[in-house]
Amino acid sequence: MNKAAQLEASELLKNADVYPSYQRIMVLASLFESDEHPSADALFKQLGSNVPTISRATVYNTLNLLVDKGVIRSLHTAGAETHFDSVSETHGHFFCRKCKKIYDIPQQNTEVKHELDGHLVESQELVFTGLCKECRE
Amino acid sequence: MNKAAQLEASELLKNADVYPSYQRIMVLASLFESDEHPSADALFKQLGSNVPTISRATVYNTLNLLVDKGVIRSLHTAGAETHFDSVSETHGHFFCRKCKKIYDIPQQNTEVKHELDGHLVESQELVFTGLCKECRE
DNA sequence: TACTCTATTTAGATTAAATCTAAATTTAGA
DNA sequence: TCTAAATTTAGATTTAATCTAAATAGAGTA
Numbered sequence: 001m002n003k004a005a006q007l008e009a010s011e012l013l014k015n016a017d018v019y020p021s022y023q024r025i026m027v028l029a030s031l032f033e034s035d036e037h038p039s040a041d042a043l044f045k046q047l048g049s050n051v052p053t054i055s056r057a058t059v060y061n062t063l064n065l066l067v068d069k070g071v072i073r074s075l076h077t078a079g080a081e082t083h084f085d086s087v088s089e090t091h092g093h094f095f096c097r098k099c100k101k102i103y104d105i106p107q108q109n110t111e112v113k114h115e116l117d118g119h120l121v122e123s124q125e126l127v128f129t130g131l132c133k134e135c136r137e
Numbered sequence: 138m139n140k141a142a143q144l145e146a147s148e149l150l151k152n153a154d155v156y157p158s159y160q161r162i163m164v165l166a167s168l169f170e171s172d173e174h175p176s177a178d179a180l181f182k183q184l185g186s187n188v189p190t191i192s193r194a195t196v197y198n199t200l201n202l203l204v205d206k207g208v209i210r211s212l213h214t215a216g217a218e219t220h221f222d223s224v225s226e227t228h229g230h231f232f233c234r235k236c237k238k239i240y241d242i243p244q245q246n247t248e249v250k251h252e253l254d255g256h257l258v259e260s261q262e263l264v265f266t267g268l269c270k271e272c273r274e
Numbered sequence: 275t276a277c278t279c280t281a282t283t284t285a286g287a288t289t290a291a292a293t294c295t296a297a298a299t300t301t302a303g304a
Numbered sequence: 305t306c307t308a309a310a311t312t313t314a315g316a317t318t319t320a321a322t323c324t325a326a327a328t329a330g331a332g333t334a
Contacts, residue, residue: 117270
């Protein structure tokens with residue numbers, strides 16, 4: 001429903017050379033609006049009310065495409081699902097093994113590498129795992 | 138078959154307060170012997186010839202137990218499977234999105250954090266993704 | 275040794291995240 | 305409008321990982 005998020009999504013899609021279909025706009029805008037780090041399935045369910053006919057495959061396809069294009073980031077933790085992050089500034093994440101929540105962690109000395117031992121680096125992920133503030137008690 | 142690896146595995150299990158059953162010793166020794174970063178299923182298949190009756194569940198249970206105990210590390214990449222690493226020194230990994238191989242990356246300024254924004258940090262993972270040396274060409 | 279309780283392992287069924295497939299729909303260009 | 309390419313859809317399929325219930329192995333006691 002957030003028009004601003006949809007406009008921003010549309011712009012980002014165009015800039016990434018991805019046709020801004022209604023479904024893609026809604027997937028990306030929906031990711032913007034959730035300040036958590038939703039999984040593909042969580043997004044699919046969240047989208048259900050706004051885009052009743054959207055299919056799971058479209059959500060997965062769109063998210064994977066946008067990761068490839070560098071528009072969003074994928075997050076791989078000890079949890080079963082892949083999560084997605086719309087924020088492009090480099091930062092780390094903390095994964096709570098108990099409540100499964102993911103927290104943003106400001107990343108120090110963020111020297112982004114483009115090559116490493118001869119390998120071409122396209123992205124990097126720093127993930128901490130443990131017990132979050134809430135679950136420690 | 139490697140007796141030395143089995144002895145080392147047995148010692149590590151005892152130190153971690155885990156009963157060193159034949160199967161657990163073989164799983165850990167098998168992980169030592171593979172210089173790659175095998176998935177649970179790859180280990181299961183590799184073990185097949187030495188421990189014909191070992192079950193998938195035992196391999197998964199053992200690996201998960203050892204991750205919990207801090208004896209080994211789990212690796213979460215853009216690939217579907219979880220991989221495992223027997224090396225305990227902190228280091229990063231590079232995941233090739235084409236050939237799916239995982240390379241060790243020496244990790245600079247390895248200041249291991251134990252707390253972060255109030256969260257209790259138990260482990261950390263640094264994973265780079267891209268095209269490896271071989272696949273770039 | 276015999277008995278009991280607990281820990282571990284096993285084979286196969288089950289779950290669930292993610293992908294695949296083939297048909298339907300939408301879009302862009304002639 | 306017509307055609308070809310791109311996108312979406314619903315549901316089937318795949319597969320990594322977990323779960324279940326029974327079998328086996330180990331430890332402690334008499």
